[in-house]
C-alpha cells in the first residue's frame with residue numbers, strides 16, 4: 001500500500017444570522033436558525049495510511065485536539081466503521097491534515113467544518129459513492145452544525161439545527177470578525193441561556209421572516225436590523241468583555257454587531273469592502289479583540305479541490 005496524494009477539501013466557516021432557541025428535547029435545544037457561510041476557509045487533506053492520525057497547521061493549530069476527541073478523526077472513523085467491507089468497498093485508516101483558518105471554539109463551526117470536509121474527502125478517496133442525503137445523515141450524527149458545513153451558502157436550520165432548507169438569496173455581504181483568545185464551550189452557553197431564559201422551555205422557535213425577506217432584498221441596511229441571536233446574552237454573561245467589542249464596532253460604524261453562534265467571536269456587518277477595512281483599523285486601534293479578520297459571504301459549502 002502506498003500513501004498516495006490524498007484528497008483535499010475546502011470548507012467555509014459559518015455565522016448564524018438568526019438563532020432562536022426553544023424547548024430542550026433529549027438534551028438538545030429546538031432551534032430555528034439561519035446559517036450563512038463566509039469565506040474563512042479550512043483546507044482538509046485526507047490520505048490513506050497504516051494508522052489513524054490528525055495534524056493541524058495554521059494560526060490556531062495549538063488549540064485543536066489531535067487525539068480521539070478530534071471531530072474530523074471521528075468522522076473518518078465513522079465512515080470506516082460503516083462502509084469498510086460493504087459492497088466491495090475497501091478502506092484504510094487515514095492521516096488527516098487540517099490547514100486551519102477558522103477560529104477554534106469561536107462559534108463559527110470550525111470543528112464541524114473539518115468533520116464535514118473529512119466526510120467528503122473520505123467518500124472521494126475510497127470511492128464510497130454515498131449521495132449527499134446520506135452524507136447529511138452521517139453529518140448530523142457527528143454534530144448539529146456539521147450538515148450545514150456540507151451544503152454551505154445560506155440555509156434555514158430547524159430541530160437541533162441539523163435539518164436544513166435552502167434559503168433563496170444571491171446576496172453577498174462583507175463582514176468583519178473580532179476573535180478572542182478565550183473559547184466558549186457550546187454546552188456551557190446553552191446552560192447559561194437556560195438559566196437566564198427559563199421561559200424559553202415553553203417556546204417553539206419559528207423562522208425569522210423579517211430576516212428571510214432582507215436576504216431576498218440583498219441590501220445590508222435591510223439585513224442589519226433583522227439579525228438576532230438568543231445566545232448573545234448568555235455569551236456576554238460568561239465573557240463580559242464581549243460587550244465592549246460589540247459597542248466598539250457600532251461606534252466605529254458597523255451596520256450590525258452580534259455574537260456569532262455560541263461565541264465568543266463577534267461578527268460585524270459592513271456596507272462594503274472599504275467599510276470592512278476601515279472597521280478593522282478602528283477595532284485594532286481600540287484593542288477590543290485579540291485578532292480581527294474580514295470575510296465575504298460564501299455561496300457554497302465543502303468542496304473537493306484536489307484532485308479536481
Ligand code: C5P
Nearest residue numbers: 027028029031143144160161186187190
Ligand atoms: O451537536 P453538537 O455536538 O455540536 O452539540 C454540542 C452541545 O451543544 C450539545 O451536547 C448540547 O449541550 C448543546 N446543543 C444544544 N442544542 C442544540 C445544539 C447543541 O443544547 N440544538
